[in-house]
Amino acid sequence: MRVPDDPRDEPPWAMxxxxxxxxxxxxxxSAVCAAAATxxxxLLTDPRAADPEGEWYPYVRRWESGRIRKVTRRARGVRWPEVQELPGVTVDVDGAEVRAFVPGPVDQVPPALAKLQVAxxxxxxxxxxPPPEPPYAAIALxxxxxxxTGKAAAQSGHAAQLLLRQARPADVMPWIEAGLRVHISRDISWRRCVGQATVAVRDAGFTEVxxxxxxAIAWIVR
Known part of the structure; x- marks a missing residue:
């Protein structure tokens, strides 16, 4: 897949x-949301995506130059091992398995992904x-x-991405070094969460809201 030199007239991209x-x-x-965020x-901190010489770097850079759109799909049975063959990163959080794939144009989704249900x-x-040992990213929906769940997972992914890109390096680096742990906060009031959040996700309105x-909002607990 070619990465366009000028993305302005190209179809939108999504992860x-x-x-x-x-x-x-x-x-x-909640486990799915935490796994999606993780x-x-x-993927974004994987050397293949983070290093300018990495094979995924141009795709991530092109995607992040526009909206950070994400599409959540579900797989079961043989469909799950099939998609493991595509470039991406799989994580397991509290028994929830989610794979994030290298971003690409929404009109060029690989067949193994395109056949999976979205809604x-x-x-x-x-x-x-209970939350993990600090440092970790706290996300509140x-x-x-x-x-x-599909929508919430995408929003959790947005929140974690914004936190990675916008929080203070002094907070982000320990979080990365500790393994990028994520906790979905449900035992603190929303108002209190908003008061301590570092980033907030405001939806583009394509689906559901x-x-x-x-x-969603997020902050790093140290």
Whole structure:
């Protein structure tokens, strides 16, 4: 796939996220969101994406030059191992497996990804888990905005990406060195979370919520 020299007249780009959602043992909603966020920043900090000489670098740079759009899909059965063959990073958080793929044009999605369902991923949650040892990224989803698991996972990925790019290096570097741990905060009031957040995600309004809706916020706990 060629990276265009001038992206202004090209189709939009997106990062595809695939959630493993087996019927017999589906993952929990919050675990999927944490895994999606971790997968996104794991790909972005991978030397293949972060190093200017890396093979993924031009694709990530092109994608980040526009909207940081993400599309969440689900896979089960043989579909899950099939997509592992495509360039990307897979993580497992509390039993939730998510793979983030190297970004590309939305009209050139590889067949193995294009056949996977986009809408309708809505999973039950479980009791909140205690946060990991600091440093970690805390992400809170707006409790006043109903979102499916697929939508919430994409917003969590946005929040982690903004945190990686916009938080102070003095906070980001220890987070990276500690393994990019992510915690979905559900035991602190939304108002208090907003007060301590470093970044906020405001949705473009393509799916589920009106444009400009604050869907997620994030900060680094040290």
């Amino acid at each position: 595809q996220l695939v959630v493993r959602a087996e019927k017999a043992a589906p993952p929990a909603h 997968a996104v920043v794991s 309708g991923l809505d999973l039950p949650d479980e009791e909140p888990k 707006n409790p006043r905005v109903p979102m499916t 009106p444009p400009g809706t604050m869907t």
